[in-house]
Amino acid sequence: MVILVYHRFSDRVADSMTVRTQTFEAQLRLLKEHRYQVVPLRAVLAWLEEPSAVLPAKVAVLTADDGHRSVYDVLFPIARRDRLPVTLFIYPSAISNANYALSWEQVSVLAQSGLFDIQSHTYWHPNFRHERKRRSQSDYARFVRQQLEMSRERIEAHTRQPVDLLAWPFGIYDEQLMALATQERYIAALSLDARPVRRGVSPLALPRFLIVEATGTKGFAPLISDAAVRKLP
Numbered sequence: 001m002v003i004l005v006y007h008r009f010s011d012r013v014a015d016s017m018t019v020r021t022q023t024f025e026a027q028l029r030l031l032k033e034h035r036y037q038v039v040p041l042r043a044v045l046a047w048l049e050e051p052s053a054v055l056p057a058k059v060a061v062l063t064a065d066d067g068h069r070s071v072y073d074v075l076f077p078i079a080r081r082d083r084l085p086v087t088l089f090i091y092p093s094a095i096s097n098a099n100y101a102l103s104w105e106q107v108s109v110l111a112q113s114g115l116f117d118i119q120s121h122t123y124w125h126p127n128f129r130h131e132r133k134r135r136s137q138s139d140y141a142r143f144v145r146q147q148l149e150m151s152r153e154r155i156e157a158h159t160r161q162p163v164d165l166l167a168w169p170f171g172i173y174d175e176q177l178m179a180l181a182t183q184e185r186y187i188a189a190l191s192l193d194a195r196p197v198r199r200g201v202s203p204l205a206l207p208r209f210l211i212v213e214a215t216g217t218k219g220f221a222p223l224i225s226d227a228a229v230r231k232l233p
Contacts, residue, residue, distance in 0.1 A: 089167035
């Protein structure tokens with residue numbers, strides 16, 4: 001199974017993280033052609049936790065990071081049309097503040113749609129490697145916990161839904177960060193390690209494939225074809 005992560009959508013490529021709408025639509029068609037079923041991330045988490053749990057033979061999970069307004073303008077209509085579950089990881093400092101970001105009203109609409117699970121991307125998307133270098137050990141641990149706690153509290157206050165999933169900013173994680181996330185009651189966290197999900201993987205280091213415009217369909221088709229034929233243990 002594969003977990004895919006997108007960031008921004010647009011008719012034109014504005015930056016390295018933008019995927020054109022037509023490219024995204026073509027990738028969804030490829031998933032259908034390869035007989036993938038798009039399932040909620042929580043279904044995969046249940047499968048990892050329970051050995052007897054069963055999922056379809058080919059599974060894809062859609063996630064989006066950051067909380068760009070194009071998630072509401074572009075991804076949301078497509079998700080409603082095709083009934084696609086999406087896990088959206090946001091950092092609250094940007095919401096209703098940055099001109100590129102969603103508003104809290106839009107976040108609430110997404111959450112209430114029943115298709116979007118709104119989860120944490122920390123409070124302001126720090127680079128934990130940089131923060132570790134410039135802080136004392138105790139200050140660094142306190143900083144990480146604040147980022148995780150403040151994000152969860154702010155999102156829960158606006159969505160009225162539990163926040164217990166995390167996307168690591170820049171895909172950076174290590175044993176200390178995973179331990180701190182556990183202490184802050186996160187049950188799973190996602191990286192940018194580009195490989196399929198297998199049983200036995202740590203739920204606090206779930207791999208995802210980063211999808212950008214350069215992936216296109218030529219890069220996307222081999223990705224899901226290769227993942228499909230790899231045997232899970």
